[in-house]
Amino acid sequence: MKTLMLGATAVALLHITPTVILMDRPTVVSRLLDGADRYTAREVHLSATDERRLHDAAGWTPPDDVITFYLGKRADRVEGVLVFMRVDSPHGPMEVAVGFDKAGAVSGVEVTKATVETKPWIVEALRAGLRDHYRGLANDASPAGAGTVKGNVGTMAEYMAELVDRGVAHAGAAYRLFYR
Amino acid sequence: MLYDLRRSDARVRWLVTLLLCTLGVAYVFGAWMVGMYAGFTPRSVAATYVEPTMAMPMPAETTTVVEHDVTPEEMGHAEQHQVDLALLVQDTHVHVPMYGVIATILSIVALGLAIPRWMGFALITLLFAAPLLDFMGMWLTKLASPHFAVVTLAGGWAMGLGYTIVAALAFWQMWRPEKGAHG
Numbered sequence: 001m002k003t004l005m006l007g008a009t010a011v012a013l014l015h016i017t018p019t020v021i022l023m024d025r026p027t028v029v030s031r032l033l034d035g036a037d038r039y040t041a042r043e044v045h046l047s048a049t050d051e052r053r054l055h056d057a058a059g060w061t062p063p064d065d066v067i068t069f070y071l072g073k074r075a076d077r078v079e080g081v082l083v084f085m086r087v088d089s090p091h092g093p094m095e096v097a098v099g100f101d102k103a104g105a106v107s108g109v110e111v112t113k114a115t116v117e118t119k120p121w122i123v124e125a126l127r128a129g130l131r132d133h134y135r136g137l138a139n140d141a142s143p144a145g146a147g148t149v150k151g152n153v154g155t156m157a158e159y160m161a162e163l164v165d166r167g168v169a170h171a172g173a174a175y176r177l178f179y180r
Numbered sequence: 181m182l183y184d185l186r187r188s189d190a191r192v193r194w195l196v197t198l199l200l201c202t203l204g205v206a207y208v209f210g211a212w213m214v215g216m217y218a219g220f221t222p223r224s225v226a227a228t229y230v231e232p233t234m235a236m237p238m239p240a241e242t243t244t245v246v247e248h249d250v251t252p253e254e255m256g257h258a259e260q261h262q263v264d265l266a267l268l269v270q271d272t273h274v275h276v277p278m279y280g281v282i283a284t285i286l287s288i289v290a291l292g293l294a295i296p297r298w299m300g301f302a303l304i305t306l307l308f309a310a311p312l313l314d315f316m317g318m319w320l321t322k323l324a325s326p327h328f329a330v331v332t333l334a335g336g337w338a339m340g341l342g343y344t345i346v347a348a349l350a351f352w353q354m355w356r357p358e359k360g361a362h363g
Contacts, residue, residue, distance in 0.1 A: 021215065025251035043248045047243040064231060065266060070255060089267055178243070 019093070023112045029072070032099030032108045036072025043068050045179045049124065058173035060166075067174045080107055081179060085167040091118050094160070096167030098134075100175055106137040109168055117152045122164075124157035125149055130164060139172040156166045185192070185292035186353045192353040196289055200347045205281065207343060209236060225333060226326035229263055229318055230303050272315055279311035286346045303345060310338035 029039065044067045046054065055061050063086070070082040083102045086093055090117030101107040102160070109131055114122050129152075133145040145168070146161035185193065207297040214220070263271065273286070289306045314335030320328035 027250040027256040029255065039250050039252065040247050041255075043246045045244045045246070048239055048250070050243045070250070090270070091268070093267065 009177055013170070018066060020114050020116055021043050021112065021120065022114055022122070023110050027071070027086075027095045028110050029051065030083050031110060032097060032105075033070070033072030033080045036074050038071065038073045038076075040071040041068055041079040042071060042179075046178070049176070054173060054177055057177060058115075058170050060170045060173070062174075067178055069175070069179050081175065083171045084112065085171045085174075085176060086161045087170075089159075089163055091115065094118060094122065094163055094167070096171070097163055098168055098171035100171075102180075104175065104180065105173070106134045106139065106168065109132070109134040109164065111164060113146040116159060121156040121160045123155070124153050125161040127163070128152045128157070130161050134168055137168070137172075139176045141172070185289070185350060186294060188292065188354075196292075196350055196354065199285065200289070200350060202345065203286075204347065207263070207340065220333065222327075222329040222333060225329035226264065226321055227262075229321040229329070229332075230301045231262060231264055231322070231327045263322075264320070265322065270317060272319075276311070276315060279314075280308070283311065283342075285309040286343065290346050290352050293346075294353055295349065303342065306338060307342045307346070310335050312341050313338060 016156065029036075045060070045064045051061050051065060056170075065176070068085065069073070071078050072080045072082065079102065083098055085096045086100060087096060088094075093113070094111060094115075095113035097110045097112050099107040111122050111126065119130045128149040130149050133148045134143060137143060143165040145165050146158055149161050150158055185196065190212070218225050286307050290300060290303045291302070312335070314332055317328050317330070317332030317335050320331060
């Protein structure tokens with residue numbers, strides 16, 4: 001009976017789409033804002049006009065009209081900027097962390113969240129060297145990481161790479177329009 | 181009574197036992213996952229389903245910037261798992277049919293229990309109503325008011341109650357020692 005009661009406790013149940021943390025935020029910060037010893041969150045609350053501007057530029061707007069840039073500083077100088085982008089797909093949401101260096105180029109990209117279903121595809125794409133494509137990319141360039149892994153991974157991993165491309169493109173537009 | 185679990189073939193009773201155990205394991209891990217992502221309090225459930233946008237109905241006329249210092253750990257703490265409208269549509273689409281299948285399976289087990297007819301009706305109603313209550317709570321929390329988080333919690337507990345009643349009665353009626361039986 002005790003086991004049954006435990007089972008009952010269980011029940012609030014299976015209804016949450018299982019999100020998987022691929023990399024926690026402190027680890028992402030240490031990788032993409034390397035060298036910084038102080039951090040500032042800059043929350044940009046978009047006006048309707050700016051929201052339209054972003055939509056026209058990137059075909060995307062943040063769901064809550066807020067873009068948060070994390071600035072990594074050393075001796076009060078900004079060493080880099082980090083932004084987390086959520087990308088939705090029929091297989092569940094993915095979160096992509098995009099770092100920018102002092103010159104505004106992409107310093108690195110990490111996938112921080114996936115779902116139980118998408119994790120193996122994302123890992124496959126990452127192992128195929130997807131991240132390498134983004135390093136040094138200008139913030140106004142069109143990411144084409146999916147093209148670099150095509151042929152080396154399965155179709156779903158390639159699709160995941162396209163979603164990462166989309167996240168990097170959104171981050172680039174956000175940085176270009178509202179950080180600079 | 182369509183069939184009687186007490187007098188059913190041992191293979192049927194074994195099947196029902198394993199089925200209920202399997203569902204029990206799934207429920208335990210389901211609860212674990214809920215604890216990780218949504219929690220078991222009205223406040224944490226509301227935080228999962230109510231999006232920040234709901235507090236800001238219209239975009240501001242001018243873009244505003246707010247800055248504050250954070251630590252890497254605080255960046256992580258800010259990660260409240262959230263289920264937005266698109267994800268809730270997807271969750272509903274994926275889970276409601278499966279809930280229906282589970283409720284049907286438990287109802288079939290309930291049909292074999294030696295219980296009064298009215299209790300059978302009540303149990304079957306509970307098995308189907310609980311998941312609907314669960315999802316109704318999620319939608320009401322998102323679209324109407326965070327206070328409806330309690331409906332989701334009530335739905336979850338009602339699902340547990342339904343499973344517990346069916347499983348406890350089934351195990352007891354299938355495997356209780358017969359009076360006067362040996363070994």
